[in-house]
Amino acid sequence: MTILWDNEPGASDRYHFALGHVQLLGSAPLVHRALDDDAQSDLVVIGPMVNLDEASLLVESVRGVRPEVGFILLRHRLDVTTMTQALRSGFREVVASDDAPALSDAVRRSRDLTARLAGHQSGGPAAQGRIITVFSAKGGVGKTTLSTNIATHLALSNQRTVLVDLDLSFGDVGISMQLMPSNSVHDAVSMSGSLDGEGLAQLVTHHEASGLDVIAAPTDPSLADRVSAQVVSELLRVAAAHYDYVIVDTPPSFTEHVLAACDVSSLLVLIATLDIPAVKNLKLALETLDALGSPKESRVIVLNRADVKVGLRDEDVVQAIGAPIAVSIPASITVPASVNRGVPLVLESPRDPVSVALREIADKHIRGRFGTPVEDTQRRSLFSRRSR
Ligand SMILES: Nc1ncnc2c1ncn2[C@@H]1O[C@H](COP(=O)(O)OP(=O)(O)O)[C@@H](O)[C@H]1O
Numbered sequence: 001m002t003i004l005w006d007n008e009p010g011a012s013d014r015y016h017f018a019l020g021h022v023q024l025l026g027s028a029p030l031v032h033r034a035l036d037d038d039a040q041s042d043l044v045v046i047g048p049m050v051n052l053d054e055a056s057l058l059v060e061s062v063r064g065v066r067p068e069v070g071f072i073l074l075r076h077r078l079d080v081t082t083m084t085q086a087l088r089s090g091f092r093e094v095v096a097s098d099d100a101p102a103l104s105d106a107v108r109r110s111r112d113l114t115a116r117l118a119g120h121q122s123g124g125p126a127a128q129g130r131i132i133t134v135f136s137a138k139g140g141v142g143k144t145t146l147s148t149n150i151a152t153h154l155a156l157s158n159q160r161t162v163l164v165d166l167d168l169s170f171g172d173v174g175i176s177m178q179l180m181p182s183n184s185v186h187d188a189v190s191m192s193g194s195l196d197g198e199g200l201a202q203l204v205t206h207h208e209a210s211g212l213d214v215i216a217a218p219t220d221p222s223l224a225d226r227v228s229a230q231v232v233s234e235l236l237r238v239a240a241a242h243y244d245y246v247i248v249d250t251p252p253s254f255t256e257h258v259l260a261a262c263d264v265s266s267l268l269v270l271i272a273t274l275d276i277p278a279v280k281n282l283k284l285a286l287e288t289l290d291a292l293g294s295p296k297e298s299r300v301i302v303l304n305r306a307d308v309k310v311g312l313r314d315e316d317v318v319q320a321i322g323a324p325i326a327v328s329i330p331a332s333i334t335v336p337a338s339v340n341r342g343v344p345l346v347l348e349s350p351r352d353p354v355s356v357a358l359r360e361i362a363d364k365h366i367r368g369r370f371g372t373p374v375e376d377t378q379r380r381s382l383f384s385r386r387s388r
């Protein structure tokens with residue numbers, strides 16, 4: 001059942017198109033009580049006239065006890081301050097109150113996420129280890145640089161490694177490694193439900209120079225929509241059963257594909273840079289991960305272009321995000337140069353300071369963590385901790 005917190009008469013009718021039948025309530029204590037009384041209530045939509053501070057307090061108090069409950073905030077006007085406060089408090093979405101289609105979409109996404117979280121709480125299948133997702137909510141910060149180089153270095157170190165490009169619309173792993181993939185993540189769709197080692201082998205393109213296998217993004221961006229989150233989970237789980245390491249490159253937002261990847265990952269590599277928007281996005285991403293129940297100890301934060309002097313210092317970033325930086329990567333012209341040549345930097349110039357830092361991520365933070373046999377109990381999903 002969906003709860004609508006709104007004081008205006010006729011509110012249930014106004015949003016009927018997007019929300020269907022709702023329980024209309026007029027105050028935070030009433031919403032609280034309704035959530036306590038009914039475990040089936042898993043979506044709360046908060047009307048445009050409700051005070052944001054009061055709404056935020058409610059979300060903050062509920063999200064620790066019932067993380068599967070989705071909150072959507074309606075506002076007459078969307079502005080950055082409101083969005084930031086709302087997302088920080090744990091709202092899943094902020095939607096303009098007169099945009100019924102956007103509200104419908106937000107409701108659908110929230111229900112999907114609730115269903116996935118509920119699946120985990122009832123003890124969904126245990127994930128295998130060694131799926132590592134490289135993520136940042138901002139573009140151009142170095143996700144593809146990190147994922148291709150970390151994966152290449154692991155492959156060069158004789159670890160069976162596959163790199164999966166989940167930036168399904170704009171993926172550039174193939175091109176930055178000079179590969180000509182004939183298949184892509186999209187080809188997993190037709191094998192959905194029965195993907196096995198043989199099927200997996202058909203999806204990969206082999207990078208001769210390093211021994212790395214790559215599953216590329218589709219060349220046609222419109223195919224991204226045809227790949228469901230379920231296909232992504234299946235693909236990554238099957239890959240984890242056949243390789244030592246599965247490295248996942250991502251688009252710059254929490255798409256359903258990214259959530260599915262985080263969900264089966266044992267480690268997230270998150271990227272910061274020394275600019276305010278990137279730090280803000282990282283902070284929001286960390287808070288979103290917290291709200292989803294992802295354990296802090298399964299994250300490694302990397303500062304890319306760490307030596308660029310732009311007014312922000314490492315300490316400012318650490319203070320803003322409230323988490324330590326594991327590795328700092330310097331800025332260097334050698335990085336775009338290697339991308340243009342289509343040869344990963346760790347392969348082309350292993351002594352370059354950027355390569356040294358990238359190897360440190362792979363050797364210390366990935367192999368150091370997973371290199372020794374991992375007990376099954378330790379190989380758990382990032383989100384499974386809530387189910388304990
Ligand atoms: N440490 C670095 N020094 C210099 N250029 C870098 C560095 N890291 C990334 N770049 C460049 O920045 C651009 C964006 O990097 P990329 O890895 O594609 O980011 P993302 O995948 O997050 O969008 C690329 O041109 C890349 O060569």
Ligand SMILES: [Mg+2]
Pocket residue numbers: 143144145167172250
């Ligand atoms: Mg990229």
